[in-house]
Amino acid sequence: MTNLQFVISEEVTVAVEREMALYIKASRAKCAVLLSKNGHLISQSGYVADFSLQSISALIGGIFSSTQALARLVKEDKFKVMFQEGSKWNVYFCLVGEHFILATIFDKSTVVGMIRHAAAETEKALAPHLEKTLSDEGDNAPLAEEETPETPSIQARESQGIELPDLNQEVEDALSKLFS
Amino acid sequence: MSLINYSSKEITCKIVYYGPGRCGKTSNLQYIYAKIPDEKRSSMVSLATEKDRTLFFDFLPLELGTIAGYKTRVQLYTVPGQVFYNSTRKLVLQGSDGVVFVADSQIDQWQENQDSLQNLRDNLAGLGMDLYKIPMVMQYNKRDLPNIMSVADLNTGLNFRRAHHFEAIATTGVGVFDTLKTVSALVLQSLSAKYKK
Numbered sequence: 001m002t003n004l005q006f007v008i009s010e011e012v013t014v015a016v017e018r019e020m021a022l023y024i025k026a027s028r029a030k031c032a033v034l035l036s037k038n039g040h041l042i043s044q045s046g047y048v049a050d051f052s053l054q055s056i057s058a059l060i061g062g063i064f065s066s067t068q069a070l071a072r073l074v075k076e077d078k079f080k081v082m083f084q085e086g087s088k089w090n091v092y093f094c095l096v097g098e099h100f101i102l103a104t105i106f107d108k109s110t111v112v113g114m115i116r117h118a119a120a121e122t123e124k125a126l127a128p129h130l131e132k133t134l135s136d137e138g139d140n141a142p143l144a145e146e147e148t149p150e151t152p153s154i155q156a157r158e159s160q161g162i163e164l165p166d167l168n169q170e171v172e173d174a175l176s177k178l179f180s
Numbered sequence: 181m182s183l184i185n186y187s188s189k190e191i192t193c194k195i196v197y198y199g200p201g202r203c204g205k206t207s208n209l210q211y212i213y214a215k216i217p218d219e220k221r222s223s224m225v226s227l228a229t230e231k232d233r234t235l236f237f238d239f240l241p242l243e244l245g246t247i248a249g250y251k252t253r254v255q256l257y258t259v260p261g262q263v264f265y266n267s268t269r270k271l272v273l274q275g276s277d278g279v280v281f282v283a284d285s286q287i288d289q290w291q292e293n294q295d296s297l298q299n300l301r302d303n304l305a306g307l308g309m310d311l312y313k314i315p316m317v318m319q320y321n322k323r324d325l326p327n328i329m330s331v332a333d334l335n336t337g338l339n340f341r342r343a344h345h346f347e348a349i350a351t352t353g354v355g356v357f358d359t360l361k362t363v364s365a366l367v368l369q370s371l372s373a374k375y376k377k
Binding site: 005006007008009010012013014036037038039040041042052054055058059062065066069167168170171172174175177178179180 | 182183184185186187188192194215216217220222223225227236237239241242243244245246247248252253255257267268271272274275357360361362364365368369372374
């Protein structure tokens, strides 16, 4: 398994945002979130006040990962759909392709059947766009600059004491700003 | 598994705090969280057992602002340190862009540190990643306790790739921000080298 990274172009952003907006309209959900299986929020549509969508995405990524481990234990390839029912809010999530999750937060103004139907349609519409975001630059794949002896890897440069592009100051400034 | 959005000029990356049980991974995140001013604070998620041991992970998102022209978001995770939660550690480690290995400096925790580092190496390998290649910082925690190992001995025994290392007392914040700053910079430098455009 490689460590996939996602690179999102403007073209994909526009297409994904369009499909997400259509999904909210068709499903009558309050909010939908598209995320990577690792919990990175990619796109959102609709709005629910006071929900931290970043944290929700991280938790859904974790839930889905553990669910896939559970699937393997019961000799299933994967579980594609999950549904959590609360007294006011419900959450429905489904896999989109192999690497993404569409999570939907909805209340009593719609029903799970409608969500499920609209999500299946949206999944089909999103999948080809999202495929374009996959980068096969896993951690074992060569880095752009580490192919030749003239351009040693970052780690090699670290150990050889060769200077890296210095982001320390920028990171320090950003942290100072955040914590002040 | 970083996420780079060229359209909105945003980068999201994942940093995992790894180490043996009770070494101070959660304390690092709690200290960082406590220092974020209220108006900039989002939520920290902790999935803990009844005895406050990490069950699944802790999660703290940080909006760093604009770095190198990109709105930069760093997501900090911890893994559960207890030995029997290895399958959970693997899940959390998936897609990480950088690792902080938090070692417990106490002499009697030496074996636990070594076992955890070996476990990190094995779990990364299982995910197709390499301990020698991933951006990494070593943090030697609990420097305020008696019966601790010297930094030189910790470096000799644990820091075989000669990563940046920091002494820390996570509960009071010593070394916490140096660690965060360095690992964030290493991750962003690594991404910058891969995706310079």
